[in-house]
Amino acid sequence: xxxxxxxxxxxxxxxxxxxxxxxxxxxxxxxxxxxxxxxxxxxxxxxxxxxxxxxxxxxxxxxxxxxxxxxxxxxxxxxxxxxxxxxxxxxxxxxxxxxxxxxxxxxxxxxxxxxxxxxxxxxxxxxxxxxxxxxxxxxxxxxxxxxxxxxxxxxxxxxxxxxxxxxxxxxxxxxxxxxxxxxxxxxxxxxxxxxxxxxxxxxxxxxxxxxxxxxxxxxxxxxxxxxxxxxxxxxxxxxxxxxxxxxxxxxxxxxx
Numbered sequence: 001x002x003x004x005x006x007x008x009x010x011x012x013x014x015x016x017x018x019x020x021x022x023x024x025x026x027x028x029x030x031x032x033x034x035x036x037x038x039x040x041x042x043x044x045x046x047x048x049x050x051x052x053x054x055x056x057x058x059x060x061x062x063x064x065x066x067x068x069x070x071x072x073x074x075x076x077x078x079x080x081x082x083x084x085x086x087x088x089x090x091x092x093x094x095x096x097x098x099x100x101x102x103x104x105x106x107x108x109x110x111x112x113x114x115x116x117x118x119x120x121x122x123x124x125x126x127x128x129x130x131x132x133x134x135x136x137x138x139x140x141x142x143x144x145x146x147x148x149x150x151x152x153x154x155x156x157x158x159x160x161x162x163x164x165x166x167x168x169x170x171x172x173x174x175x176x177x178x179x180x181x182x183x184x185x186x187x188x189x190x191x192x193x194x195x196x197x198x199x200x201x202x203x204x205x206x207x208x209x210x211x212x213x214x215x216x217x218x219x220x221x222x223x224x225x226x227x228x229x230x231x232x233x234x235x236x237x238x239x240x241x242x243x244x245x246x247x248x249x250x251x252x253x254x255x256x
Contacts, residue, residue: 114155
């Protein structure tokens with residue numbers, strides 16, 4: 001895709017309106033990408049960094065508010081020790097290398113998950129990068145690290161109990177306010193690469209009404225043109241949030 005084609009597609013997407021405020025991505029297929037090329041799995045993760053760069057830039061250019069990337073789940077600790085520690089080193093190195101790029105593009109870095117469970121060097125790099133980008137006002141790049149949707153809900157319930165809420169005081173707003181994502185809009189669009197049809201314990205509470213788009217493209221091959229396809233598919237959908245099409249158009253005459 002050349003620069004002119006890219007700008008034309010972006011203008012078409014912006015003109016259509018109804019852009020997703022928050023896009024979440026399950027970046028799947030790194031290991032398969034490497035295996036297909038006779039490489040170690042970690043090489044797939046390294047190759048995936050360019051996909052992250054391109055998608056982050058494109059989201060910023062489109063005016064997307066939040067991009068959440070599922071980078072490392074609580075279940076990923078079960079992978080071979082060598083791969084896990086290679087991933088943690090890759091995370092550390094990437095954070096130090098990308099901060100200047102984030103600042104050039106006005107990207108604010110955030111993270112969700114049990115961050116205290118990350119290795120010290122990776123955790124320090126993460127907090128350093130978040131501090132360096134905290135005053136940026138453009139795209140929020142939200143990394144899900146040592147993250148699981150179920151443990152997020154468990155942690156929210158624990159915080160609610162610690163604050164002494166009475167049962168009758170707990171509603172959806174209270175729970176949402178105690179999730180890792182408190183203050184962020186729920187995802188409008190979930191993208192999953194590599195063709196798998198599952199949510200993998202990702203943002204379980206927040207995705208109650210999220211639109212899902214799946215592609216067979218492996219994450220290291222994913223680029224902005226695939227992001228545009230997902231957004232344009234999203235723009236063609238009707239989000240009803242439990243209502244009927246007639247209600248959304250104001251044609252139901254008040255019927256229930």
